[in-house]
Amino acid sequence: MGKVKEDSNENKTELSLVRVKGTWKCKLGKSDSVSAAKIYESITEKGTSWTVVSPIVFTYKVTETQDLLDPSNNTLLLGHITDPQQLEDNKKSNKQIKRFLVVDQDVYKIYGPKLTKYLEANNVLYKILALPTTEENKSMKMVLKILEEVDNFSLDRRTEPIIAIGGGVCLDIVGLAASLYRRRTPYIRVPTTLLSYIDASIGAKTGVNFANCKNKLGAYIPPAASFLDLSFIQTVPRRHISNGLAEMLKMALMKHRGLFELLETHGRMLLDTKFQVDNGVYGRNCLQAASQSTRIAIVTMLEELVPNLWEDDLNRLVDFGHLISPALEMKVLPSLLHGEAVNIDMSYMVYVSKESGLLTEGEKQRIISCMVGLELPVWHEACTMELIQKSLNDRLKHSGGLVRMPLPIGLGEADICNDTSCEILDRAYAKWCDELSVSSDSNSDS
Numbered sequence: 115m116g117k118v119k120e121d122s123n124e125n126k127t128e129l130s131l132v133r134v135k136g137t138w139k140c141k142l143g144k145s146d147s148v149s150a151a152k153i154y155e156s157i158t159e160k161g162t163s164w165t166v167v168s169p170i171v172f173t174y175k176v177t178e179t180q181d182l183l184d185p186s187n188n189t190l191l192l193g194h195i196t197d198p199q200q201l202e203d204n205k206k207s208n209k210q211i212k213r214f215l216v217v218d219q220d221v222y223k224i225y226g227p228k229l230t231k232y233l234e235a236n237n238v239l240y241k242i243l244a245l246p247t248t249e250e251n252k253s254m255k256m257v258l259k260i261l262e263e264v265d266n267f268s269l270d271r272r273t274e275p276i277i278a279i280g281g282g283v284c285l286d287i288v289g290l291a292a293s294l295y296r297r298r299t300p301y302i303r304v305p306t307t308l309l310s311y312i313d314a315s316i317g318a319k320t321g322v323n324f325a326n327c328k329n330k331l332g333a334y335i336p337p338a339a340s341f342l343d344l345s346f347i348q349t350v351p352r353r354h355i356s357n358g359l360a361e362m363l364k365m366a367l368m369k370h371r372g373l374f375e376l377l378e379t380h381g382r383m384l385l386d387t388k389f390q391v392d393n394g395v396y397g398r399n400c401l402q403a404a405s406q407s408t409r410i411a412i413v414t415m416l417e418e419l420v421p422n423l424w425e426d427d428l429n430r431l432v433d434f435g436h437l438i439s440p441a442l443e444m445k446v447l448p449s450l451l452h453g454e455a456v457n458i459d460m461s462y463m464v465y466v467s468k469e470s471g472l473l474t475e476g477e478k479q480r481i482i483s484c485m486v487g488l489e490l491p492v493w494h495e496a497c498t499m500e501l502i503q504k505s506l507n508d509r510l511k512h513s514g515g516l517v518r519m520p521l522p523i524g525l526g527e528a529d530i531c532n533d534t535s536c537e538i539l540d541r542a543y544a545k546w547c548d549e550l551s552v553s554s555d556s557n558s559d560s
């Protein structure tokens with residue numbers, strides 16, 4: 115049951131997502147609740163009203179691939195097509211493929227020649243827009259710049275998806291631009307950082323910063339496909355590998371003890387080898403740890419995101435580390451990277467868990483040591499009690515009156531808490547500063 119044979123090389127397993135004790139789990143087989151669109155007409159003396167129930171189904175692919183820019187690999191050009199007949203027609207067609215690509219400027223410096231060679235070898239009519247897609251430039255201005263160029267290029271919005279190649283910033287900006295162009299133009303994500311590989315490429319969110327707030331403008335429109343090639347990570351600076359490991363650790367702490375243990379044991383190796391094959395001291399071990407950890411991170415992320423693509427359910431474990439960090443990240447921009455701010459938030463929350471009796475002292479210490487081993491900051495002077503309180507109050511306002519704070523309970527399990535007292539928050543803050551401010555100072559000196 116659940117296996118669907120599509121072609122001779124592919125065995126597909128259908129997984130349903132089932133709510134289990136506040137979290138989501140993949141299960142084999144079909145879900146029973148399939149809804150269809152309906153209109154409910156109601157007639158009163160004042161007039162008629164129609165209530166529309168219109169289920170929208172998004173289908174998108176998240177595909178691991180090797181050598182994405184090898185001219186013989188057609189994934190980048192055709193991998194988003196899910197209908198076998200359409201794929202066959204495309205392969206047979208003589209029509210020239212046309213693609214608009216937006217590439218992070220720094221990524222373009224490294225991979226531009228390979229990308230150009232790939233497109234030319236495949237006889238693609240293309241335009242590459244290389245842009246400085248930094249967090250400071252993550253704005254509507256950049257979205258409009260892209261849209262003007264897209265419009266000049268005049269693509270067929272049904273069959274010619276826009277391709278984004280870069281880190282999370284590039285993917286978020288291009289995703290928003292595509293979702294605005296002609297109301298929804300398909301787009302493809304090619305993540306080139308670890309963080310975007312395991313996080314920004316997996317879900318539906320796009321966005322830009324606005325009014326000094328992170329991702330305040332955005333849409334929930336998933337890409338047609340995300341193509342994941344680990345080899346891009348080899349050129350990512352070490353600090354940005356740590357940055358991605360923070361989001362991986364988030365999933366580990368919320369849902370997967372095995373992933374936590376993997377990061378605890380092999381974190382240093384993953385940092386040293388940048389998730390690549392290593393012919394030196396680490397040998398084959400590292401490739402196994404790299405593929406295991408990325409896969410677990412992706413599947414646990416998919417489990418949480420897919421049943422809640424538009425985040426209607428406000429109880430979200432993936433929000434761990436994201437209650438205080440948005441304000442912190444914006445406050446000190448550009449000194450903290452996204453994952454670093456997330457880690458500082460998680461580190462404080464680990465103390466809140468401990469003070470709430472949900473974690474033992476030993477578990478707390480293991481988590482903090484793991485964070486330090488991943489070379490992530492565990493404390494920051496700008497993360498004041500005032501900022502924490504303001505962030506949690508804002509959260510209350512936007513989360514239906516409940517704070518919905520995801521907290522680890524033990525290693526690899528979590529709960530959503532709504533009744534953490536001010537006293538616990540204060541006590542956790544005092545301990546957090548007391549125990550970690552010194553070690554963070556010495557970290558930043560080295």
Ligand SMILES: NC(=O)c1ccc[n+]([C@@H]2O[C@H](COP(=O)([O-])OP(=O)(O)OC[C@H]3O[C@@H](n4cnc5c(N)ncnc54)[C@H](O)[C@@H]3O)[C@@H](O)[C@H]2O)c1
Pocket residue numbers: 218219220221224247248249252280281282283284286306307308309310313314315317318319320329346347348349350351354357452
């Ligand atoms: N949409 C989502 O669901 C989602 C999820 C998580 C994070 N995000 C967003 O993602 C952003 C952070 O993403 P990020 O950490 O990838 O940052 P980023 O896009 O700024 O990339 C980090 C840096 O690495 C460089 N770079 C990228 N790939 C490289 C490569 N292969 N080799 C060398 N250098 C490379 C970039 O030029 C940049 O300087 C944030 O804005 C965050 O809000 C979105």
Ligand SMILES: [Zn+2]
Pocket residue numbers: 313361436452456
């Ligand atoms: Zn994040």
